[in-house]
Amino acid sequence: xxxxxxxxxxxxxxxxxxxxxxxxxxxxxxxxxxxxxxxxxxxxxxxxxxxxxxxxxxxxxxxxxxxxxxxxxxxxxxxxxxxxxxxxxxxxxxxxxxxxxxxxxxxxxxxxxxxxxxxxxxxxxxxxxxxxxxxxxxxxxxxxxxxxxxxxxxxxxxxxxxxxxxxxxxxxxxxxxxxxxxxxxxxxxxxxxxxxxxxxxxxxxxxxxxxxxxxxxxxxxxxxxxxxxxx
Numbered sequence: 001x002x003x004x005x006x007x008x009x010x011x012x013x014x015x016x017x018x019x020x021x022x023x024x025x026x027x028x029x030x031x032x033x034x035x036x037x038x039x040x041x042x043x044x045x046x047x048x049x050x051x052x053x054x055x056x057x058x059x060x061x062x063x064x065x066x067x068x069x070x071x072x073x074x075x076x077x078x079x080x081x082x083x084x085x086x087x088x089x090x091x092x093x094x095x096x097x098x099x100x101x102x103x104x105x106x107x108x109x110x111x112x113x114x115x116x117x118x119x120x121x122x123x124x125x126x127x128x129x130x131x132x133x134x135x136x137x138x139x140x141x142x143x144x145x146x147x148x149x150x151x152x153x154x155x156x157x158x159x160x161x162x163x164x165x166x167x168x169x170x171x172x173x174x175x176x177x178x179x180x181x182x183x184x185x186x187x188x189x190x191x192x193x194x195x196x197x198x199x200x201x202x203x204x205x206x207x208x209x210x211x212x213x214x215x216x217x218x219x220x221x222x223x224x225x226x227x228x229x230x231x
Contacts, residue, residue: 008032011057011084019080023052031147031204031211032058035116038145038200038215041065043111046137048104049073049118053081053096059114060090071099104130105137113138116147120181124190131194138218144196150203150212151181184212191216 005027012023036058039045042065047056050070060068072078075098085094105113113134119127134144182190184201191198196216204211 008054008058011087012052012080013087015080015083019052019077023054026052026054029206029209030054030116031206031213034202034204034206034213035059035114035145035147036062038143038213039063039066039112039114040143043143044109045069045112045114046071046105046110047114047116048134049115050078050081050096052077053084053094055114055116056081056094056096057084057088057090060085060093061088067093067095069095069097069105071097071103073099073101073103104133107136108139110134110137110142111139112143112145114145116145117149119146120148123180127190128194131190131196135195135218140218140220142218144191144214144216144218146187146191146214146216148187148212149181150210151183151186187212187214195219 005024008027009020009024012020015023032055035055039059041063043063045056045059045066045068047059047068047070050056050072051074053070056068056070059066070081072081078096078098081094081096082091085091085096119130122130138144184203188198188201191214195218197219198214198216200213200215202213204213
């Protein structure tokens with residue numbers, strides 16, 4: 001684990017100290033390996049809210065057949081993402097792009113959509129709209145991978161909320177207007193109400209946070225759900 005964190009931090013050598021610190025904490029507290037494992041090799045991936053590009057670059061390094069389109073609204077972070085991809089030797093398979101706050105992939109173009117620790121910035125109405133748009137963007141049997149912090153009661157959730165509010169409201173590291181974590185059962189409800197089949201739910205351990213990782217799929221035939229299960 002520590003070797004992986006050291007390698008990831010090395011992709012950002014030469015960036016400002018705030019970027020290096022943010023990426024180091026992110027690498028330490030995010031279940032990167034589990035997220036990478038949820039992405040099939042050979043797929044076309046769109047990462048929404050890529051930030052400094054840690055997940056996009058990690059996926060491209062671990063999955064030689066994957067091409068990642070990494071998008072974000074924050075232009076300040078995208079330069080670091082491009083340089084990290086170049087340092088890691090995957091710049092030909094990681095396309096970094098600035099988009100608007102309401103951007104979504106075109107319909108029926110994405111095999112995998114990945115979003116990690118971004119959707120807590122949306123209220124329920126905005127989140128439902130976003131999920132419906134992603135459902136349209138995926139090809140039939142396309143995959144949505146969602147990693148968020150679990151809002152189970154306890155000090156870990158309180159710590160995560162305080163940390164993210166500080167990042168959003170005081171430091172300006174994250175662009176957003178709200179911080180709203182949700183419990184795992186609520187995520188399942190939202191995904192299924194948007195038309196997804198939930199194929200896997202796990203709660204990987206990383207750092208001091210309580211994580212939840214969902215793998216959902218757009219059905220091959222709309223309206224016919226084969227059921228869902230946990231993995």
